[in-house]
Amino acid sequence: MHRLKNKVVIITGGSSGIGSATAKLFLAEGAKVMLVGRTEATLKDTVKHLNSKDVAYTVADVSKANDTIKYRDATLAVFKKIDVFFNNAGIEGLVKPITEYPEEDFDKVISINLKGVWLGCKYIIPKMSNGGSVMITSSVAGLKGFKGMGAYVASKHAVIGIMRTAALEFADRKIRVNSIHPGPVNTSMMRSLEQQIDPNNPVEAKKGFESNIPFKRYAEADEVALLALFLASDSSNYITGTKQIIDGGMIIN
Numbered sequence: 001m002h003r004l005k006n007k008v009v010i011i012t013g014g015s016s017g018i019g020s021a022t023a024k025l026f027l028a029e030g031a032k033v034m035l036v037g038r039t040e041a042t043l044k045d046t047v048k049h050l051n052s053k054d055v056a057y058t059v060a061d062v063s064k065a066n067d068t069i070k071y072r073d074a075t076l077a078v079f080k081k082i083d084v085f086f087n088n089a090g091i092e093g094l095v096k097p098i099t100e101y102p103e104e105d106f107d108k109v110i111s112i113n114l115k116g117v118w119l120g121c122k123y124i125i126p127k128m129s130n131g132g133s134v135m136i137t138s139s140v141a142g143l144k145g146f147k148g149m150g151a152y153v154a155s156k157h158a159v160i161g162i163m164r165t166a167a168l169e170f171a172d173r174k175i176r177v178n179s180i181h182p183g184p185v186n187t188s189m190m191r192s193l194e195q196q197i198d199p200n201n202p203v204e205a206k207k208g209f210e211s212n213i214p215f216k217r218y219a220e221a222d223e224v225a226l227l228a229l230f231l232a233s234d235s236s237n238y239i240t241g242t243k244q245i246i247d248g249g250m251i252i253n
Contacts, residue, residue, distance in 0.1 A: 003233040005030035008079040008122065010071065012062050012116070013089030014121030015042040017187035018137065020050075020246050021221035022086060022228045027052045029229060034075040035091070036060050062089045068123045082128045082231045087120040088137040090155075092189050095148040095196040106151045113155035114162075121166045125175060134170075134177040135231050136163050140247045142181055148197075151233030160243060167241035177238040183247030184209050186218040 001003050013019040014035030023033050027050060035057040037043045043057040058231055060067035060073040075082055093109035094101065117136055125134060141149060142156035167177040184190050190209070193203035210216050227246050230236055245251055 001031035006160045007031045009116045010034045010038040013088040015046045018221045018224045020226040025225040027100040036071045069118040083132045085124050085142040093151045098150045106135050109151035117159045131174045132144045133232050136179045138179040140183045164204040178242045181245045183250040184218045213248045213250045
């Protein structure tokens with residue numbers, strides 16, 4: 001217990017799914033947590049549910065530089081430092097073939113999933129404590145292709161390049177930078193994808209996803225949070241520039 005005692009953590013996409021599950025675990029491990037999200041009502045509900053004096057929130061759009069600076073400065077104002085950065089915010093986008101994918105929707109996915117990660121690295125890491133840890137949420141879609149998900153797949157492949165570059169650029173300060181690659185996780189994002197793939201029978205779409213996972217089930221957000229905890233803690237202090245896969249064997253199937 002208390003593997004993150006007195007560590008200050010920023011979690012983007014922090015109001016639901018992997019982000020909120022990670023916040024809950026990190027608080028239990030002694031961290032102070034700044035949640036970042038686009039919707040204040042959802043953030044307030046998450047903070048109420050977490051019920052801790054060591055959690056705060058900032059409303060911000062991660063795809064905008066000024067908002068990135070805002071959540072960085074808010075964290076420093078409230079908690080005085082930044083030790084861990086979970087660069088986690090992302091959206092799934094539409095499920096459509098490349099030839100039918102609307103340009104504006106492609107731009108939105110790239111703006112949040114890729115530019116948002118880049119802006120986070122640009123503005124947050126320079127203000128972090130030496131020896132800190134950065135985790136970037138990618139996906140198994142950052143390691144293989146999926147029909148109809150060109151924008152999402154492209155964004156999740158691209159963040160690996162940012163991760164590797166940041167790992168090299170901040171190595172002299174012993175700041176570790178790694179990416180996390182979940183398979184399907186039992187969150188609202190997967191509900192959206194299931195509904196898009198089979199609007200009349202999303203349960204069948206879920207079964208289709210699960211059939212490609214050797215463990216035959218989705219991950220739970222809590223399980224991804226445990227991997228994030230390992231990377232955030234001193235247990236991973238010699239691990240940087242790596243792709244950490246948590247997919248029930250999906251990538252080998």
